[in-house]
Amino acid sequence: xxxxxxxxxxxxxxxxxxxxxxxxxxxxxxxxxxxxxxxxxxxxxxxxxxxxxxxxxxxxxxxxxxxxxxxxxxxxxxxxxxxxxxxxxxxxxxxxxxxxxxxxxxxxxxxxxxxxxxxxxxxxxxxxxxxxxxxxxxxxxxxxxxxxxxxxxxxxxxxxxxxxxxxxxxxxxxxxxxxxxxxxxxxxxxxxxxxxxxxxxxxxxxxxxxxxxxxxxxxxxxxxxxxxxxxxxxxxxxxxxxxxxxxxxxxxxxxxxxxxxxxxxxxxxxxxxxxxxxxxxxxxxxxxxxxxxxxxxxxxxxxxxxxxxxxxxxxxxxxxxxxxxxxxxxxxxxxxxxxxxxxxxxxxxxxxxxxxxxxxxxxxxxxxxxxxxxxxxxxxxxxxxxxxxxxxxxxxxxxxxxxxxxxxxxxxxxxxxxxxxxxxxxxxxxxxxxxxxxxxxxxxxxxxxxxxxxxxxxxxxxxxxxxxxxxxxxxxxxxxxxxxxxxxxxxxxxxxxxxxxxxxxxxxxxxxxxxxxxxxxxxxxxxxxxxxxxxxxxxxxxxxxxxxxxxxxxxxxxxxxxxxxxxxxxxxxxxxxxxxxxxxxxxxxxxxxxxxxxxxxxxxxxxxxxxxxxxxxxxxxxxxxxxxxxxxxxxxxxxxxxxxxxxxxxxxxxxxxxxxxxxxxxxxxxxxxxxxxxxxxxxxxxxxxxxxxxxxxxxxxxxxxxxxxxxxxxxxxxxxxxxxxxxxxxxxxxxxxxxxxxxxxxxxxxxxxxxxxxxxxxxxxxxxxxxxxxxxxxxxxxxxxxxxxxxxxxxxxxxxxxxxxxxxxxxxxxxxxxxxxxxxxxxxxxxxxxxxxxxxxxxxxxxxxxxxxxxxxxxxxxxxxxxxxxxxxxxxxxxxxxxxxxxxxxxxxxxxxxxxxxxxxxxxxxxxxxxx
RNA sequence: GGGCCUAUAGCUCAGUUGGUUAGAGCGCACGCCUGAUAAGCGUGAGGUGGUUGGUUCAACUCCAACUAGGCCCA
Numbered sequence: 001x002x003x004x005x006x007x008x009x010x011x012x013x014x015x016x017x018x019x020x021x022x023x024x025x026x027x028x029x030x031x032x033x034x035x036x037x038x039x040x041x042x043x044x045x046x047x048x049x050x051x052x053x054x055x056x057x058x059x060x061x062x063x064x065x066x067x068x069x070x071x072x073x074x075x076x077x078x079x080x081x082x083x084x085x086x087x088x089x090x091x092x093x094x095x096x097x098x099x100x101x102x103x104x105x106x107x108x109x110x111x112x113x114x115x116x117x118x119x120x121x122x123x124x125x126x127x128x129x130x131x132x133x134x135x136x137x138x139x140x141x142x143x144x145x146x147x148x149x150x151x152x153x154x155x156x157x158x159x160x161x162x163x164x165x166x167x168x169x170x171x172x173x174x175x176x177x178x179x180x181x182x183x184x185x186x187x188x189x190x191x192x193x194x195x196x197x198x199x200x201x202x203x204x205x206x207x208x209x210x211x212x213x214x215x216x217x218x219x220x221x222x223x224x225x226x227x228x229x230x231x232x233x234x235x236x237x238x239x240x241x242x243x244x245x246x247x248x249x250x251x252x253x254x255x256x257x258x259x260x261x262x263x264x265x266x267x268x269x270x271x272x273x274x275x276x277x278x279x280x281x282x283x284x285x286x287x288x289x290x291x292x293x294x295x296x297x298x299x300x301x302x303x304x305x306x307x308x309x310x311x312x313x314x315x316x317x318x319x320x321x322x323x324x325x326x327x328x329x330x331x332x333x334x335x336x337x338x339x340x341x342x343x344x345x346x347x348x349x350x351x352x353x354x355x356x357x358x359x360x361x362x363x364x365x366x367x368x369x370x371x372x373x374x375x376x377x378x379x380x381x382x383x384x385x386x387x388x389x390x391x392x393x394x395x396x397x398x399x400x401x402x403x404x405x406x407x408x409x410x411x412x413x414x415x416x417x418x419x420x421x422x423x424x425x426x427x428x429x430x431x432x433x434x435x436x437x438x439x440x441x442x443x444x445x446x447x448x449x450x451x452x453x454x455x456x457x458x459x460x461x462x463x464x465x466x467x468x469x470x471x472x473x474x475x476x477x478x479x480x481x482x483x484x485x486x487x488x489x490x491x492x493x494x495x496x497x498x499x500x501x502x503x504x505x506x507x508x509x510x511x512x513x514x515x516x517x518x519x520x521x522x523x524x525x526x527x528x529x530x531x532x533x534x535x536x537x538x539x540x541x542x543x544x545x546x547x548x549x550x551x552x553x554x555x556x557x558x559x560x561x562x563x564x565x566x567x568x569x570x571x572x573x574x575x576x577x578x579x580x581x582x583x584x585x586x587x588x589x590x591x592x593x594x595x596x597x598x599x600x601x602x603x604x605x606x607x608x609x610x611x612x613x614x615x616x617x618x619x620x621x622x623x624x625x626x627x628x629x630x631x632x633x634x635x636x637x638x639x640x641x642x643x644x645x646x647x648x649x650x651x652x653x654x655x656x657x658x659x660x661x662x663x664x665x666x667x668x669x670x671x672x673x674x675x676x677x678x679x680x681x682x683x684x685x686x687x688x689x690x691x692x693x694x695x696x697x698x699x700x701x702x703x704x705x706x707x708x709x710x711x712x713x714x715x716x717x718x719x720x721x722x723x724x725x726x727x728x729x730x731x732x733x734x735x736x737x738x739x740x741x742x743x744x745x746x747x748x749x750x751x752x753x754x755x756x757x758x759x760x761x762x763x764x765x766x767x768x769x770x771x772x773x774x775x776x777x778x779x780x781x782x783x784x785x786x787x788x789x790x791x792x793x794x795x796x797x798x799x800x801x802x803x804x805x806x807x808x809x810x811x812x813x814x815x816x817x818x819x820x821x822x823x824x825x826x827x828x829x830x831x832x833x834x835x836x837x838x839x840x841x842x843x844x845x846x847x848x849x850x851x852x853x854x855x856x857x858x859x860x861x862x863x864x865x866x867x868x869x870x871x872x873x874x875x876x877x878x879x880x881x882x883x884x885x886x887x888x889x890x891x892x893x894x895x896x897x898x899x900x901x902x903x904x905x906x907x908x909x910x911x912x913x914x915x916x
Numbered sequence: 917g918g919g920c921c922u923a924u925a926g927c928u929c930a931g932u933u934g935g936u937u938a939g940a941g942c943g944c945a946c947g948c949c950u951g952a953u954a955a956g957c958g959u960g961a962g963g964u965g966g967u968u969g970g971u972u973c974a975a976c977u978c979c980a981a982c983u984a985g986g987c988c989c990a
């Protein structure tokens with residue numbers, strides 16, 4: 001007969017199949033309805049805070065795998081700190097101004113863009129940004145991320161824009177802001193500066209010329225090569241590479257100086273018959289040497305040393321015009337060179353260059369060549385075709401032209417040094433991240449704050465119409481700030497300048513009419529002040545933040561700009577810790593980009609597998625290095641997920657008749673194996689707490705999964721089954737096991753809830769734990785990790801488990817010889833000469849067969865004649881046999897007691913007691 | 917070209933201050949179970965440690981160069 005009904009088999013509604021794509025929306029709705037964030041904040045009020053300040057993603061397009069990765073990592077930390085009881089307000093934010101949005105909006109406008117009113121364009125940009133803030137917000141929420149989604153920070157809000165202006169005022173007040181020249185890509189047809197992604201490249205014809213620059217004191221010349229003769233009037237220096245050797249050559253064109261490595265190239269290019277090497281010298285020898293200006297003969301210029309000089313082509317000596325080249329500009333700053341840019345907005349020479357005044361630079365090339373020729377300094381000239389930057393809109397060739405810009409002086413008031421000091425106070429994770437930003441700050445130039453664009457926060461400065469004097473006045477700026485707080489930054493463009501400057505007079509000439517600055521702030525300035533606009537202003541937050549967490553590109557970006565502004569205005573860093581993660585690349589470790597067509601949409605994946613699996617994937621990898629995402633990247637996380645889920649299901653099923661308050665067994669009354677597994681639970685908790693605290697999520701997941709898989713499923717649960725199923729329902733031993741798995745469930749749920757918030761919530765709803773919160777995320781995990789630790793048990797069980805592994809090998813041999821199928825058909829015989837092990841066998845004499853899941857275990861007095869499996873240290877011989885007796889119809893154990901009882905002829909004694 | 921990073925089994929990761937046969941999970945192969953069953957258990961096969969040199973009695977671990985890839989500059 002069947003005794004199945006008399007068993008306590010697991011029973012639960014908790015579905016084996018997760019069906020995450022159905023579960024997740026359901027729980028999201030639940031959280032939305034109960035307003036989970038508000039509830040959590042209410043519950044944690046007054047507790048220690050942990051502030052993770054969100055770096056704002058750009059409100060352009062849908063979220064991608066990188067932003068998904070980043071937000072999930074942040075959520076791990078916020079949810080972990082929360083379950084540990086911290087008050088962790090998380091305010092997500094968006095970066096809303098800037099070129100990419102303006103560019104997209106302008107592109108959509110087509111021809112109309114050229115004539116559109118600035119205010120209307122700004123309005124369209126605002127709609128555009130709003131649209132994507134909404135889209136991204138829903139996409140982030142779908143990933144199970146908690147936070148102030150209903151009141152995020154957006155950099156285009158009145159309050160935020162006002163704070164940007166306020167901080168500009170603070171910087172002005174402290175003397176960090178100055179005006180200076182800087183070369184930018186300039187379209188002389190559109191008469192506007194262009195940003196990086198507005199520049200296209202096309203093959204264009206250009207002159208390629210070698211020109212002699214005569215040394216002042218000697219009858220020798222430097223030889224330079226250029227493809228932009230029109231920049232020669234702006235020449236201020238000749239750059240040598242500091243680490244290269246230079247040779248003096250006696251040629252058909254006189255004695256010329258070129259880089260040793262390029263002499264052959266030069267000789268071939270200029271077609272000189274004579275080329276005798278007179279000397280070879282280090283670049284340093286020529287440093288500071290004076291030469292005659294190529295255009296203005298009475299002007300003297302100097303040789304400088306600069307790293308950017310290449311040995312790929314040319315002569316190894318670069319004609320340097322800081323007003324017309326970025327390298328030159330950088331070198332110019334370093335060597336304090338004059339920044340000359342004698343070219344007007346239309347690309348025509350100004351009166352600085354009398355002989356070419358009014359000529360369009362590209363047309364002037366010809367005349368310049370002629371003049372050089374006449375002078376005899378033009379050594380060689382030809383036409384080449386090379387890739388040249390052109391305007392994305394009108395396709396005309398761009399020039400590099402120095403323009404007036406606003407700068408933040410990185411060296412004012414020792415700022416650079418202070419920033420470096422602050423860097424040393426911050427904890428950078430991983431450690432090398434400190435070196436990276438330290439080197440960057442050491443090298444970086446002044447920060448150019450101004451952009452010649454429309455969509456951004458205006459720079460609140462006016463110029464005197466009469467004398468051109470700039471009014472950089474904190475009182476004026478703060479007045480504008482107040483207007484912006486009230487009306488938004490559009491007010492700057494809406495109001496007439498006379499209204500804005502009412503009552504003001506030029507401090508220089510006394511005139512009262514002004515002109516508005518039309519430039520806006522670099523968007524990095526927007527996000528740089530989030531620590532002030534958000535962390536300082538929101539009452540639920542606390543400055544400085546505990547943590548910033550962004551990808552590795554933010555050392556140049558957000559980490560750095562925030563640090564600069566904060567150090568300049570507050571005197572210290574806005575964060576205590578900075579965590580950097582790598583980037584998500586495609587399967588070939590290549591960057592994902594639209595043009596390569598290898599972009600993976602997280603929404604698509606989530607639709608198929610659920611966000612939970614993406615979260616598990618995020619937690620499974622070491623984020624400190626870049627990660628490849630492949631189609632099968634989610635395969636392992638899926639398997640891991642099902643294993644974890646099944647462990648939960650097993651526990652829930654076996655607790656269906658258990659009520660902790662009534663049925664729990666006291667620790668001292670529990671069976672040793674139950675005490676042991678609880679000791680292991682404490683050890684697991686201790687490790688996971690440490691890993692979480694160090695933000696090492698892949699170690700959290702690894703150990704959590706190993707616990708579920710090794711310690712629970714294949715070891716503890718497998719052994720426990722017999723007891724849970726066949727023992728008397730209310731027997732102490734069965735209740736002991738249930739008590740253990742109850743405690744395990746209670747901790748595991750909370751331990752994994754930061755990584756698997758949906759599954760933890762689902763499991764929690766099936767978990768009968770008496771008094772419950774509305775959500776698992778309102779719970780706090782017991783921080784005590786020394787409840788069950790027991791060194792003696794740990795020691796003993798280490799040996800027993802080692803023995804079980806050996807027994808498994810013995811059983812496998814028996815199976816392979818077709819003697820048994822399942823282990824219950826076997827009997828184990830053990831022999832040991834080790835005292836400690838003998839003792840263990842005595843203490844666990846009744847338990848050994850449960851441990852091995854066999855029907856019988858005999859401890860022998862002496863070894864048997866047959867071949868045993870051997871264990872070393874402690875020594876033990878293991879023999880196997882087929883168990884003797886009959887199979888109990890109820891518990892399936894083979895026992896000699898089966899058949900002895902008339903009433904229950906097919907049951908063993910143990911089961912008869914239960915069934916009775 | 918410069919600063920910083922990465923490179924251990926098919927995949928994701930461990931490997932204490934250099935010291936015996938380099939570990940785990942997943943996957944894979946084979947087998948068992950059929951009372952966690954679109955589950956569970958067992959056993960096993962997988963690694964010239966990116967490459968090449970060097971230091972050392974001894975290097976995955978230290979040093980150098982190189983290769984491939986990444987970020988940020990240029």
